[in-house]
Amino acid sequence: MHQNIKEVFITAEQITEKCRELGKQITEEYTGKEAPLLVALLKGSVPFLSELIKYIELDIEFDFMDVSSYSGTESTGEIKILKDLDRSVKGANIILVEDIVDTGRTLKTVKELLYTKGASDVKIVTLLDKPDRRVVEIVPEYLGFTIPNEFVVGFGLDFDQKYRNLPYIGVLKEECYK
Ligand code: IMP
Ligand code: MG
Numbered sequence: 001m002h003q004n005i006k007e008v009f010i011t012a013e014q015i016t017e018k019c020r021e022l023g024k025q026i027t028e029e030y031t032g033k034e035a036p037l038l039v040a041l042l043k044g045s046v047p048f049l050s051e052l053i054k055y056i057e058l059d060i061e062f063d064f065m066d067v068s069s070y071s072g073t074e075s076t077g078e079i080k081i082l083k084d085l086d087r088s089v090k091g092a093n094i095i096l097v098e099d100i101v102d103t104g105r106t107l108k109t110v111k112e113l114l115y116t117k118g119a120s121d122v123k124i125v126t127l128l129d130k131p132d133r134r135v136v137e138i139v140p141e142y143l144g145f146t147i148p149n150e151f152v153v154g155f156g157l158d159f160d161q162k163y164r165n166l167p168y169i170g171v172l173k174e175e176c177y178k
């Protein structure tokens with residue numbers, strides 16, 4: 001285990017198993033329908049996307065968006081698009097891929113934006129959910145794990161851009177925040 005990690009919350013094996021289940025669930029729900037376009041939000045969702053798509057047995061496509069909230073306007077949910085999608089989403093069945101849903105502001109705004117751009121349907125798959133922190137109503141259709149209100153890192157989740165490469169989800173030692 002990494003020396004800065006206090007506790008492992010979710011092991012690599014549990015993550016793999018969960019991705020297998022979610023992939024199966026998505027496969028079953030979209031069989032016979034137009035295959036979904038997975039839209040992953042950079043950078044945190046990359047390890048999750050990579051693992052999840054192995055278990056989706058459909059002719060999916062994936063694309064990336066990078067968004068950030070404007071500093072000082074966090075409460076409005078206004079976001080800045082740092083990288084937009086490469087393709088049109090008109091008529092697409094989208095599944096937004098996120099590492100974690102916290103306040104829900106990012107996903108609510110992105111979801112509305114995709115509908116504005118003409119998506120037929122926008123669903124959400126997230127590896128983690130912290131429902132205690134929610135300030136806007138967002139309910140992920142596909143959910144990996146519900147976690148308590150603790151700051152976690154690993155498997156895409158960062159602290160100051162580090163720890164994204166850990167194969168598990170863990171809690172950082174307090175001294176690492178200073
Ligand atoms: P929100 O739902 O708009 O508040 O934003 C969710 C984003 O906040 C996630 O995509 C992460 O980038 C970040 N985030 C929230 N909680 C954590 C955490 O515990 N560890 C690392 N990043 C987090
Ligand atoms: Mg994020």
